[in-house]
Amino acid sequence: MNQIVDRSRDIGEFVPQPDDDMLVCRCEEVTKGEIRKAVHDGMWTITEIRRYLRTGMGLCQGQTCARLVKGIVARELGISPAQLEPATARSPMRPIEMKVLGKEEVSDTWQ
Amino acid sequence: MAVKNKADVIIVGAGIIGCAVAYYLTKKGKSVIVLEASDNIGNGGSSRNGGGVRQSGRDPRELPLAMYGIEKLWPGLSDELGVDCEYHKEGNLRLGKTEKHLEILQGLTERAKACGLDVRMIDAKEVKQINPHLSDEVIGASWCPTDGHANPMVTTLAFYRKARMQGARFITGEPVKRLRKVKGRLREVLTESGDVYEGDFVLVAAGYASRKILGTVGVDVPMHVELMECLVTEAEPPMFNQMLGTAEADFYGHQSDHGSFVFGGSSGLELNNKDEGAKNSPGNAAITAPCICRGIMKYFPELADAKIVRTWAGYIDICQDGVPVLGFVDDIPGLVVACAFSGHGFGIAPAVGEQLAMLITEGKTSVDISGLRYGRFQAKI
Numbered sequence: 184m185n186q187i188v189d190r191s192r193d194i195g196e197f198v199p200q201p202d203d204d205m206l207v208c209r210c211e212e213v214t215k216g217e218i219r220k221a222v223h224d225g226m227w228t229i230t231e232i233r234r235y236l237r238t239g240m241g242l243c244q245g246q247t248c249a250r251l252v253k254g255i256v257a258r259e260l261g262i263s264p265a266q267l268e269p270a271t272a273r274s275p276m277r278p279i280e281m282k283v284l285g286k287e288e289v290s291d292t293w294q
Numbered sequence: 295m296a297v298k299n300k301a302d303v304i305i306v307g308a309g310i311i312g313c314a315v316a317y318y319l320t321k322k323g324k325s326v327i328v329l330e331a332s333d334n335i336g337n338g339g340s341s342r343n344g345g346g347v348r349q350s351g352r353d354p355r356e357l358p359l360a361m362y363g364i365e366k367l368w369p370g371l372s373d374e375l376g377v378d379c380e381y382h383k384e385g386n387l388r389l390g391k392t393e394k395h396l397e398i399l400q401g402l403t404e405r406a407k408a409c410g411l412d413v414r415m416i417d418a419k420e421v422k423q424i425n426p427h428l429s430d431e432v433i434g435a436s437w438c439p440t441d442g443h444a445n446p447m448v449t450t451l452a453f454y455r456k457a458r459m460q461g462a463r464f465i466t467g468e469p470v471k472r473l474r475k476v477k478g479r480l481r482e483v484l485t486e487s488g489d490v491y492e493g494d495f496v497l498v499a500a501g502y503a504s505r506k507i508l509g510t511v512g513v514d515v516p517m518h519v520e521l522m523e524c525l526v527t528e529a530e531p532p533m534f535n536q537m538l539g540t541a542e543a544d545f546y547g548h549q550s551d552h553g554s555f556v557f558g559g560s561s562g563l564e565l566n567n568k569d570e571g572a573k574n575s576p577g578n579a580a581i582t583a584p585c586i587c588r589g590i591m592k593y594f595p596e597l598a599d600a601k602i603v604r605t606w607a608g609y610i611d612i613c614q615d616g617v618p619v620l621g622f623v624d625d626i627p628g629l630v631v632a633c634a635f636s637g638h639g640f641g642i643a644p645a646v647g648e649q650l651a652m653l654i655t656e657g658k659t660s661v662d663i664s665g666l667r668y669g670r671f672q673a674k675i
Contacts, residue, residue, distance in 0.1 A: 186333070187487060190464040211552075225458045226451065228466075230334045234341055234447035237552065242528055242603060268333060271606075274578060278528055278601035285587030 186266075190225055194260055197223040207255065208248040210241025215255060222259040229253060229270045239270060242278060301325040301463070303654060304483050304493035306470050306507060307500035310340040310446070310640060311632045313453035314647025315497055315654075317375075320460035322655055327491055328462060329483065331469035331503065336450035338501040339639055342608020344524065344546050344558040345446045346537050347641040350386050350413045350438035351402050353617045355665030356638060357409045362661045363645030364440055371444075371644060377452035379444045380551045384535040386441030387424060389593060391431045395541035399436040406438070413438040425534050429595050443537040443548040446640050453647070470500070472510035473629070480511060480628035495654050497630040502611040504633035513623055516614035516671055517634040521564045523582045523607045527600040529553030544589035555600065559586035576607040610637040620646065620666040621653060630654060631668055 203216025213236050226235045229252065238252050239245025245252075249269065257264040275284070303319055305312045308330035316326045330337075347368055349360040364383065372379045390396045399415060406413045416437045421428060424437065458464060468489065473496060474482040483491040498504045502519045530553050539546040547557035561582040583605045591598050613619060613634035623629045632650060639646075649659040 187465060187467045187489075188333070190458060190466065224455045225335075225464075226455075228334050230337070231451060234336070235451050240604070244603060273604040273606055274583075275602060275605070278603045280598065281527070281587040281591060281600050281602060282598040284602055285584045285591060287584065 188227065190227060194223070207251050208236075208238040208241065208245075210243050210247075211237040211239075213238045218252060218255050219259050222256055227256070227260060229256065229267055232256060233270050244273065245270065299327055299489070299491045301327040301491070301493050303327075303495045303497060304329065304491045305497045305499060306483060307331075307338075307498065307504070308335045308454065308464055308466065309338050309499060309501060310336060310450040310453060310643040311499040311635075311646055311650075312497070313340075313450055313457055314643050315499065315632070315650050316457035316462040316464075317453045317460065318648045318651030319654065320457055320462045322651060324651075324655065326457070326462040327493070328457075328464045329468045329470055329485065329491065330464065330466045331500070333467050335454045335464065335466065336447065339608055339610060339635065339637075340450040340643075341447045342522070342524070342606065343446050343637070343640045344556060345443045345548060345550075345640065346386070346441070346539075346546065347381065347383075347444050348386055348438070348441045348537060348638075349411050350388065350406055350436060350441055351539070352406070352638060354405065354409050356617050356642065357406070357411065358661050359642045359645045359649070359663065360638075361411065363642055364442075367644040367648060368442075368444070371449070372452075375452040375456045377448060377455065379449040379452055381442065381444040382535045382537075382548075383440060383442040384537075385424070385437060385439045386537040386539065387421065388436040388539045388541060389421070389428070389432050390434050390541040391592070392433070396434050398541040399434070403436045411438065412440060425536060427533050427594055427596060429593055431592055441537055444640075445550065449640075449643075453643075470507050473498075473507060475511065475626070475628075478627070480626050495628055495630055497632060497650065497654070499632040501633060501635075502609060504611075504631070508631065508633075511626060511629065513626065513629070513631070513668065515619050515631070515634050515668065517611050517619075517636075519609040520612050521576055521579070521607055522558055522560060522610050522637070523578050523586070523605065524556060524558040525583050525586055525602050526604040526606075527555040527597070528603050530555065530597075530600055538593075540589075540593070544592075545586050554603070555597070557586055557590055559589055561585045576609055578605050578607045582607075610635075612636045614671065618642075618646075618666055619668050620650070620663050621659075621668070623668045
């Protein structure tokens with residue numbers, strides 16, 4: 184998006200909430216409170232949150248929690264979720280065994 | 295010229311080097327502004343590397359920095375920064391499968407020994423004792439017990455977090471257009487948006503982008519970029535904690551605390567392939583991850599069933615002579631350079647950060663970095 188963002192902007196203090204222990208990223212077991220705290224630690228983009236907490240880095244690669252995480256981060260920053268870039272999608276689309284991914288397609292008739 | 299912002303030091307680039315220097319400078323009470331072109335902190339090589347914290351295989355000119363960091367800084371880093379950087383000092387195995395490989399490893403080992411590093415050649419039996427998961431194809435290795443690995447993404451963000459807590463001002467999405475001297479001293483940094491930042495010192499630590507930025511004051515670091523790619527497996531039960539490499543450089547990597555394996559490698563066609571990648575995020579070539587998989591399975595047959603969940607790519611800023619460019623530049627007072635890390639930046643980042651902060655505040659370093667100065671490049675005749 185390349186918007187100028189001063190990371191020293193005051194976003195207020197971290198205020199505990201009753202549902203902070205709710206699991207948001209189920210694959211990596213990251214809670215809402217951990218995500219909100221990370222924002223106060225300076226992690227202001229979805230990419231930084233992923234790298235810092237591992238949200239969306241597990242088996243489902245964020246296909247379940249990406250929207251939830253985005254909403255939580257946006258609310259904490261006081262901005263619209265639309266202002267947050269999604270994290271880069273990474274291949275493969277589904278987890279795939281090394282022996283399968285590493286196998287080049289070779290036709291028998293060529294051997 | 296819209297805004298005028300002043301600090302003791304302006305840092306161009308919020309990678310691990312920029313973040314580490316910002317941390318050590320603010321710890322000494324200096325005011326710092328860090329300018330980052332992309333939207334994300336640590337978006338270049340800092341988040342796109344294999345996590346090695348190594349001394350073995352390093353050039354004698356950068357080895358003092360690597361050894362100093364491992365002895366003095368890495369062991370206490372997690373406590374100091376208040377974030378678990380997942381540092382493991384459990385050795386580096388560089389593996390060989392052929393006599394030719396062992397010759398390469400022998401050469402690297404002799405050179406490192408001459409610099410006082412504890413590294414030695416070991417036979418197949420000893421390799422198996424250290425790592426029983428390796429295949430019988432491995433006939434020997436070089437072994438450096440004080441090498442290791444850490445989590446590059448978390449370490450970078452940990453430096454950023456602490457520097458920010460200490461008052462460093464980070465501005466993302468603010469690409470730098472050029473540098474400007476005032477009365478013979480480098481003082482100003484001008485951005486694409488028209489902002490002007492002013493400091494007593496300017497550190498340029500922007501990876502390959504440093505080249506264009508430094509070019510605006512007539513400094514040309516001879517470097518190029520090479521694509522590297524990594525793959526990440528799902529979490530596996532803990533198998534080993536060594537950092538791994540091979541004589542042939544087929545792959546390198548480690549198992550993270552989380553359980554996933556992170557293995558980097560290449561197809562060998564990177565120099566001439568067509569894919570230049572997306573903006574801020576270089577793309578993977580379809581042939582590379584399968585190639586890395588084949589490399590890994592020859593060394594670790596039992597990983598054949600491990601599932602790949604993610605692949606990614608990054609650029610390495612490779613210097614003409616394979617070691618970084620660090621320190622002051624003759625004839626341009628006020629300028630400090632830290633770039634062209636040639637794929638070795640992560641492991642030495644804490645040492646580079648601490649030493650450059652010292653250079654800026656005291657005019658000298660305690661570790662010898664003279665072999666890494668910009669002035670070393672000369673035409674061949």
